[in-house]
Amino acid sequence: METQTVLEARNIIKNLGGNTVLRGVSIALNKGDIKVLIGPSGSGKSTLLQCLNLLHIPEGGSLLLDNKPVNFKNKSELYQLRQKVGMIFQEFNLFDHLSAKENVSISLRKVKKQGRKEAAKRAEIELQRVGLDDKMNLYPAQLSGGQKQRVSIARALAMDPEVLLLDEPTSALDPELISEVLVVIRDLAKNGMTMLMATHQISFSAALAHEFVFMEDGIITEHGSPKELLAENATSRTKDFCAKIAELTGEQA
Amino acid sequence: MSDFIPFITAQVIPGLNSGLIVSIKLIVPSAFLGLIIGVLSGTFRVYAPFPIRKISDAYVAIFRGTPLVVQIYFWYFALPYTSIGEFRIVMSAETCAIVGFSLCSGAYHSEYIRGGLLSIKSGQLLAGQALGMNPITAIRNIVLPQAFRNAFSGCSNEIIYLIKYSSIASIITINDITGMGRGIAKESWRNVETYLVVGIYYLALVTLANVILYRIEKKMEIPGFEKEQA
Amino acid sequence: MVDFFNPIIEALPYMVSGLWITVALVIGSMGLGLIVGVPFSALKVYGHPLIRKFIGLYVWFFRGVPVLVLFYLFYFGLLSWLAQISFLSFLPFNNAFFAAALVLGLTTGAYQTQIFKGAILALSPGQLKAARALGMSDFQAIKTIILPQALRFSLPAWSNEYSIILKDSALAYVIGVAELMSRTRSVAAITHKPLQLTLFAGLIFFVLTFIGVKGLKALEKKVKIKGYAQS
Numbered sequence: 001m002e003t004q005t006v007l008e009a010r011n012i013i014k015n016l017g018g019n020t021v022l023r024g025v026s027i028a029l030n031k032g033d034i035k036v037l038i039g040p041s042g043s044g045k046s047t048l049l050q051c052l053n054l055l056h057i058p059e060g061g062s063l064l065l066d067n068k069p070v071n072f073k074n075k076s077e078l079y080q081l082r083q084k085v086g087m088i089f090q091e092f093n094l095f096d097h098l099s100a101k102e103n104v105s106i107s108l109r110k111v112k113k114q115g116r117k118e119a120a121k122r123a124e125i126e127l128q129r130v131g132l133d134d135k136m137n138l139y140p141a142q143l144s145g146g147q148k149q150r151v152s153i154a155r156a157l158a159m160d161p162e163v164l165l166l167d168e169p170t171s172a173l174d175p176e177l178i179s180e181v182l183v184v185i186r187d188l189a190k191n192g193m194t195m196l197m198a199t200h201q202i203s204f205s206a207a208l209a210h211e212f213v214f215m216e217d218g219i220i221t222e223h224g225s226p227k228e229l230l231a232e233n234a235t236s237r238t239k240d241f242c243a244k245i246a247e248l249t250g251e252q253a
Numbered sequence: 254m255s256d257f258i259p260f261i262t263a264q265v266i267p268g269l270n271s272g273l274i275v276s277i278k279l280i281v282p283s284a285f286l287g288l289i290i291g292v293l294s295g296t297f298r299v300y301a302p303f304p305i306r307k308i309s310d311a312y313v314a315i316f317r318g319t320p321l322v323v324q325i326y327f328w329y330f331a332l333p334y335t336s337i338g339e340f341r342i343v344m345s346a347e348t349c350a351i352v353g354f355s356l357c358s359g360a361y362h363s364e365y366i367r368g369g370l371l372s373i374k375s376g377q378l379l380a381g382q383a384l385g386m387n388p389i390t391a392i393r394n395i396v397l398p399q400a401f402r403n404a405f406s407g408c409s410n411e412i413i414y415l416i417k418y419s420s421i422a423s424i425i426t427i428n429d430i431t432g433m434g435r436g437i438a439k440e441s442w443r444n445v446e447t448y449l450v451v452g453i454y455y456l457a458l459v460t461l462a463n464v465i466l467y468r469i470e471k472k473m474e475i476p477g478f479e480k481e482q483a
Numbered sequence: 484m485v486d487f488f489n490p491i492i493e494a495l496p497y498m499v500s501g502l503w504i505t506v507a508l509v510i511g512s513m514g515l516g517l518i519v520g521v522p523f524s525a526l527k528v529y530g531h532p533l534i535r536k537f538i539g540l541y542v543w544f545f546r547g548v549p550v551l552v553l554f555y556l557f558y559f560g561l562l563s564w565l566a567q568i569s570f571l572s573f574l575p576f577n578n579a580f581f582a583a584a585l586v587l588g589l590t591t592g593a594y595q596t597q598i599f600k601g602a603i604l605a606l607s608p609g610q611l612k613a614a615r616a617l618g619m620s621d622f623q624a625i626k627t628i629i630l631p632q633a634l635r636f637s638l639p640a641w642s643n644e645y646s647i648i649l650k651d652s653a654l655a656y657v658i659g660v661a662e663l664m665s666r667t668r669s670v671a672a673i674t675h676k677p678l679q680l681t682l683f684a685g686l687i688f689f690v691l692t693f694i695g696v697k698g699l700k701a702l703e704k705k706v707k708i709k710g711y712a713q714s
């Protein structure tokens with residue numbers, strides 16, 4: 001089967017507050033790819049993800065969606081890209097004035113210009129998919145952290161994204177709520193969703209990921225399959241880093 | 254237009270300067286009296302026994318619920334028409350203004366003080382009493398100093414309002430900044446220029462008051478009661 | 484005792500028609516303030532630096548100059564200048580009610596700009612990001628996500644603003660608007676009974692404050708977001 005590149009970043013450079021936070025990052029996601037972004041705090045993972053969605057406009061480099069370069073300056077291309085590239089935030093960022101169902105349907109109506117009914121129907125399907133059939137009419141303030149994150153995943157999925165970017169989707173959750181979100185992510189993986197996820201959940205993502213991408217100080221320093229990088233006899237930065245996390249969290253790497 | 258500068262320097266500014274002194278003589282005492290009234294009535298509304306509490310509530314409701322201009326009109330025009338036997342209250346315009354401003358301002362301060370008091374956890378008062386303080390000592394020394402810090406930015410705002418609303422004194426014949434300005438404008442037929450300068454006087458007063466109040470607030474600041482960042 | 488109330492009863496129709504002018508003035512000014520305040524607050528937060536500067540200047544001026552002085556400045560000054568510009572002549576610059584509504588509207592507009600701006604800044608910043616991530620334009624995101632929440636949270640402050648403008652409207656008599664205070668003064672001057680008339684005017688303002696604040700409180704309850712702890 002021929003591999004088809006969905007989203008590709010070439011040599012992305014990004015300055016924030018006078019610092020060069022990304023110093024030439026290239027990464028490509030083929031259809032069905034699951035890549036996991038790891039690296040120390042401040043290494044630029046969130047910044048990279050937000051550049052891929054053009055929430056940050058890079059100062060240098062290029063972005064290709066379905067092999068076509070995206071013009072950052074063109075607003076409509078920018079909105080198009082954001083629709084096709086879904087984003088899950090660490091702190092959920094649900095719209096506080098809208099119920100779970102409305103959170104999912106609002107962008108269908110306002111961005112995709114769907115009718116009220118059609119959007120509501122789709123929202124129900126997506127919420128069912130993440131196991132929230134009975135919480136559709138609750139407001140964000142009435143939901144637990146895990147439920148909020150699942151709504152935010154449903155919200156992104158409703159837009160039929162070609163890629164999903166996840167920025168530490170479980171870091172803001174209490175330990176007992178993490179698994180309900182991981183289950184949803186695992187289902188997405190099973191169904192072939194293309195994903196790039198920043199996370200500290202090493203063992204979970206090692207079982208899922210096709211590739212680990214290790215970032216340090218604004219560049220990608222290592223990448224490869226988790227098996228290679230974490231192998232018994234490997235001497236990778238990734239392995240050291242994972243060992244450190246494992247020590248901290250008591251997780252088996 | 255060519256005589257704009259001479260007009261401003263020779264007529265407007267000297268006139269407004271004398272008005273400025275009058276305004277300040279109204280604002281400063283009203284601000285202090287208002288604050289005292291506000292602290293007392295605010296405290297009554299939280300801690301005083303039922304009748305005093307209710308009377309304080311009513312005072313605040315009445316003075317916040319009606320326009321200051323109506324209140325001033327009452328003190329200056331209506332009250333002298335009222336007598337109980339031979340007894341009749343007639344106050345000079347300046348006294349009316351200070352009484353009116355203080356009572357109105359006090360009602361607004363009261364609201365902030367009350368809010369500040371209610372935001373202090375009840376444990377503070379209990380702890381004070383547990384040390385053997387009587388309730389009044391505990392309120393005065395433990396609760397009020399904390400509440401006042403919480404209420405300060407509200408009270409600052411109220412003082413800024415007072416500065417602006419002191420212009421109402423001009424409608425009861427007082428020659429404050431606004432009163433002087435009106436006189437100059439009428440005589441010279443140069444409304445825009447005159448009233449713009451009048452406006453600048455108030456902007457300057459308000460800005461100055463803001464600086465002073467901010468300094469005071471900073472001075473009183475203790476950890477845990479920092480000014481909220483806007 | 485009946486004698487005491489007589490001046491009020493005799494003047495009642497005259498006073499009531501003044502009451503309607505007061506009500507119209509307040510509604511008009513609050514509406515104008517809303518029309519100014521909503522876009523200005525969004526522009527103050529998200530707009531071009533130059534626009535932000537300009538709005539800052541506007542807010543500073545109208546919050547620092549007394550309403551009374553603004554009435555004089557606009558009605559006797561600025562508006563009579565504008566009235567002489569021919570292509571603006573369709574606007575009733577010489578009309579006292581128009582001038583009063585304009586001054587009060589621009590004043591409360593400045594305060595409302597501050598109120599909405601505060602509410603926008605109090606929202607969790609991630610929501611705008613999330614809306615953008617879904618492909619909404621900034622305008623859409625502000626309109627559908629930010630403002631509906633900011634306006635809700637502004638209701639208590641807006642209600643306070645209503646009661647301030649209601650009270651400020653009593654100053655409009657200085658430029659000759661025949662509202663409640665103006666009528667109170669003229670009846671008092673004719674009858675020499677300022678006491679009962681002043682008290683009566685005070686009572687009406689009190690009731691208007693009460694009704695407005697209660698109404699807005701009910702609105703606040705009605706549009707409250709479920710489970711949301713913020714008032």
Ligand SMILES: Nc1ncnc2c1ncn2[C@@H]1O[C@H](COP(=O)(O)OP(=O)(O)OP(=O)(O)O)[C@@H](O)[C@H]1O
Pocket residue numbers: 016017018019021039040041042043044045046047048
């Ligand atoms: N708005 C900003 N202005 C200035 N510097 C910023 C800004 N946002 C991020 N940075 C800096 O950019 C660097 C990369 O930040 P980023 O959030 O991408 O890191 P990260 O890898 O996601 O870290 P974490 O694991 O803590 O989420 C950090 O040094 C951070 O301090």
Ligand SMILES: [Mg+2]
Pocket residue numbers: 045046047167168
């Ligand atoms: Mg991050």
